[in-house]
Amino acid sequence: MTPTPEIVRWRRTSTIAMTLVTLVGVLSFTWPFLVDSRSALTGDHSTPWLFPVLVGLLGCVLLAELSRGGLDAKVVATLGVLAAMGGALRVLSAGTAGLEPMFFLVVLGGRVLGRTAGFLLGALAIVTGAFLTGGVGPWTPFQMLATGWVGLGAALLPRVGERAERWLLAAYGLLTGLLYGAVMNLWFWPFLGSSAPAGAGFDAGDPLGTQLAHYGVFYGLTSLGWDLPRGVLTAVLVLVAARPVLLALRRAVRRASFGTVPAPGDVPRGPRQDAGRGLQ
């Protein structure tokens, strides 16, 4: 099983845009730890809404930047179909446990499709799932970004042998299951305010150490019990199904022979030179 090339090119500008958005994203997720009572943001009821809007805008910009130069029809169709599977898995898992079998698809898909397409797959699967389950809300941009990172990370893992890859991806699935929960709690943790249990609430005036300790308690109390099963589920699914699914994906990528046409954005050219390619 030889690795396949990435189906969408990763450019230098992609790296810069991704780094900048990741930094803003990290700030948007971790701002409760960074503010103090004298900051312009002190975590009253209106300010947390700034970040969902901001992350939504930046998410759009990032998607536009990653797909600049055009995704060809094959990439669009492949991403669409895989995102549909992710969305369907998300609909099936909607409910109490939030076990999210979707992560399994994002991890394996990201691994095969490469960095750009891996990120896009994660983000689009969330959008599709959100449209289907009607879970569109202030959390959607955060989920898009976090799941996009999961797909990107799977593509960034080092290349290893077939058996090692299975275990590597399983371990990665377990880790991301936990991290995703830890990160996704952060955006609404400040909202809880006084309704959180004692010693687990958010207060902008507390020093960083206390904040982290409180969040640790909050995470352990509420979320760890959910995130661990999710991580384990992803890892088990990867272990069981990685081989056939990776094979199927790689075969499809090879058959589609992505990227045989030079990407128009790379070479200086006039606009829309190959827009009518299908008609020639």
Next chain:
Amino acid sequence: MSPADRLSRPRLLHPVAWWAWGLLLAAAASRTTNPVYLLLLLAVVGWVVVQRRETGASSTMGVFLAIALTAVAIRVVMTILLGSAIGGRTVLVDLPEVPLPDWMAGVRLGGPVQLEALLDAVYHGLQLATILVCVGACNVLADPRRLLRYVPATLYDVGTAVVVALTYVPQLADDARRVRTARRLRGHDGRGVREVARLVVPVLESSLDRSLALAASMESRGYGRVTLAQKEHRRSVALTMVGLGGVLVGVYGLLDSSTPAALGLPVLAVGSACAVAALLTGSRRDRRTPYRRDPWRAPETLVIASSAVAAVALSTAAARDAAGIVPPQVPATWPVVSLPLAAALLAPLLAGVLSPRPPRRAALEDRAREVAQA
């Protein structure tokens, strides 16, 4: 001319109007867990779909309904098995509890099943079902593929992928059913976790095949990459970078109290403006010419306005914490219903009257009427 055509002759309503109508209703549903309001919304959507569904339009509504019912069922079963954070006073059944290790705090297997928790699960499930039905109604009333033309040029490819995904989900269920039937014909019983797992690879394979066929048909219809002229490309990249950098500095300025005040909000605003400009660069140059243009006339605006009434009414009530929007779970009581709000939720019914009749269906109806009169 029939009275239904007084506002507009039979034609397909602009797809954006139907989607805005449905998504506004979905947004309204996402603000409340009151079962009465949710059932009202379901009835409204159902009636409008019955009134304005084009003959031969996709029959995805059934699939959406099935998914909606499954979602409710899964939620209820999960609540019974795993308990919920709601708690409650009225214990219906006391299931034997399976002891779990301490570090699994938050997960409980078995134990008492309370009426309140169950009702909460049903309400939230019903909310999800309503939202799903609204999206399903959008799909039935306006084929999502017709929306392809209205995504801004910079997000065109990504938007296309999403539309492909949304269209493909019901076919996924079809694929799964077909593979399962094939396995049954070969003598497998088609039940159990193992059998479900066997579906994964064939469904994945057929999906990927389908994606290639779809790509081929898109290319043969002239779907190509869109690139900007180099000058604009450079400007757009520069705008993106400046915008992202500005947002980063602005957020940092907002969070760090030692930076001067000028570094916070103003820089953030400038950065966001640049980011928006980057998104819009090239949108105006988009010279895609649709084969059949969808006009935007009075019915479109009226249809959106009718559901905006419901969405705004519910959102305002929710923002004011009005009674009955999110009925209290403990103790379980009959939810409060406000009559003005219920009336506002009925306003979207007007879409079924004000929107033009879809053409094929109108032709059939008119012929049927002529036959009846003759």
